[in-house]
Amino acid sequence: MPSTPRKRALAGQPAPVCQVRPVRSPHRNVPAWLLALVLLAALFPAPSQAQNTSPVDFAAQKYAAPGEASARAASPAPEPDAVVLDMQASVSRALQTNPQIESAKAQLRGAAAGEKSAAGALGPSGNVSASGQSQQIKTQFRYPLPPAGASILNVAPSSTANSGALDLNIHQNLFAGFKLLSNYQKAALAKESAEAGVSAAELKLVNFVQQTFLSLLKARADVKSAEDSVARLTDQLKVSQDFFDVGLKAQLDVLQNQTALASAEQTLLAAQNDVLTQTAQLNVSVGFPLQQDVGYAGELTQTPFAMDLARCLDLAYQNRPDLAVAVKSVEIAAKDARIAVSGLYPQAAADLDFISNANRSSINSDLGNYDGQLWQAKLSMQWTPWDNGATYFAYAQAVENVKKIYADMVKLRLDIGFQVKSSFLNIQSAAKRIGVAKTGLEAAKENYRLAVDRYQAQVGASLDVLNGQAQMTQAESDLSKALADYLTALSNLYAASGVKNPGLNPG
Known part of the structure; x- marks a missing residue:
């Protein structure tokens, strides 16, 4: 039996050389290519899922709101029955289905969650930290023996040492230089701004749908006028051809009528295409498929408007949601400045900890095997009175940003006043044009009738009929344009005043 190190030392033999070798972790034996395959399998979807789901459908299924049918259906099927909507019904449906409104509402929900998050930061936080350590020590004793270079290796039994610690902490910020309070106030203002943003999106959508609806009605009026023009020119061409056939008129009259008819047909085709374009735009705005057959019912009629300019300006300054957003932006910028200056104040916090320790060793010793528990309360304070001007200049930058946003708000208020005044003047101008156009x-109708009678009586020229027809078509276009401009200006005035009037009802 080999002697112990103590006996060898007493006998005058050289002391052994002690070598401690850590045990390698078994995870090092896992090939790197196997870990890479596992990561790739987790990152990429299954082939069947990737092939059967388009990017739009995948995004709709994952992120669409529960009630948002338009987002979930990337290509919705048209409804079997024809749908009839007037302007008010179209606006109401757009407010329910248009993704712009859902986008604004999602921003509002996010702002509400941000407010709750900022409120939660004011209270205490609970933290849990744990650690564990395991050691396996293998000791080797090497004894040098004569002659030189010879030695005896003796391996002692391996020993293990395990330790663990658990820390349960409650942390409360006592003072953070008004940063946490300002963050909460900023989040509350952001929520109010998002609420105004929803109203602004709705007001903008109402105005857009009304503009598109009026453009559709104007295009239909142009189609009707162009069809009447083509019908009149067709009749006139027939009369000219009959007169030419019997030798009463020259071929020049026939050629002039053919040229005018071709031009009128070009105008008709352009007007018909405009109707299809505006219909498709309305379908998209109100949440219908592009190919859906929708009967948008309405006529260009002059709606009475009784409010004066002062009343419109008062409504605009009180109700415009974008002005409310601008005011909230100024207040949010002021909170940012307060947050920036918070670094100049001391920071104080309180902590309460419960710490538990456990140690286990294969060596039978009180020093290697023990448990411990500790309650600890701590107050801490940190202050950075000098940081080479970083905090001060950040605060100065935030203050200038407040001034900039305030100036933007003042400009927006001036622009709103101009929008109201401009729309009000456009209403007055269009109302006068309507009377003149009528x-x-x-x-023009009477002039055309007389020109036709004179031509058929062979006392008038064909050019007089064509001029009378062109003047009549232009007069019809002037009237429909004046009516459309009046209603468009009315829609713009309601939007500029911050008033949602889906049907442009008299007010």
């Missing part, structure tokens, strides 16, 4: 249309 008078001009009556005169």
Whole structure:
């Protein structure tokens, strides 16, 4: 039996050389390529899922709101029955289905969650930390023996040492230089701004749908006028051809009528295409498929408007949601400045900890095997009175940003006043044009009738008929344009005043 190190030392033999070798972790034996395959399998979806789901459908299924049918259906099927909507019904449906509104509402929900998060930061936080350590020590004793270079290796039994610690902590910020409070106030202002943003999105959508609806009605009026023009020119061409056939008129009259008819047909085709374009735009805005057959019912009629300019300006300054957003932006910028200056104040916090320790060793010793528990309360304070001007200049930058946003708000208020005044003047101008256009249309109709009678009586020229027809078509276009401009200006005035009037009802 080999002697112990103590006996060898007493006998005058050289002391052994002690070598401690840590045990390698078994995870090092795992090939790197196997770990890479596992990561790739987790990152990429299954082939069947990737092939059967388009990017739009995948995004809709994953992120669409529960009630948002338009987002979930990337290509919704048209409804079997024709749908009839007037302007008010179209606006109401757009407010329910248009993704712009859902986007604004999602921002509002996010702002509400941000407010709750900022409120939670004011209270205490619970923290848990744990650690564990395991050691396996293998000791080797090497004894040098004569002659030189010879030795005896003796391996002692391996020993293990395990330790663990658990820390349960409650942390409460006592003072953070008004940073946490300002963050909460900023989040509350952001929520109010998001609420105003929803109203602004709704007001913008109402105005857009009304504009598109009025453009559709104007295009239909142009189609009707162009169809009447083509019908009149067709009749006139037939009369000219009959007169030419019997030798009463020259071929020049026939050629002039053919040229005018071709031009009128070009105008008709352009107007018909405009109707299809505006219909498709309305379908998209109100949440219908592009190919859906929707009967948008309405006419270009002059709606009475009784409010004066002062009343419109008062409504605009009180109700415009974008002005409310601008005001909230100024207040949020002021909170940012307060957050920036918080670094100049001391920071104080309180902590309460429960710490538990456990140690286990294969060596039978009180020093190697023990448990411990500790309650600990701590107050801490940190202050950075000098940071080479970083905090001060950050605060100065935030203050200038407040001034900039305030100036933007003032400009927006001035722009709102101009929008109201401009729309109000456009209403007055369009109302006058409507009266003039009606008078001009009556005169153009009578002029055309007389020109046709004179031509058929062979005392008038074909060019007089063509001019009378062109003047009548232009008078019809002037009247429909004046009516459309009046209603468009009315829609713009309601939008500029911050008033949602889906049907442009008299007010």
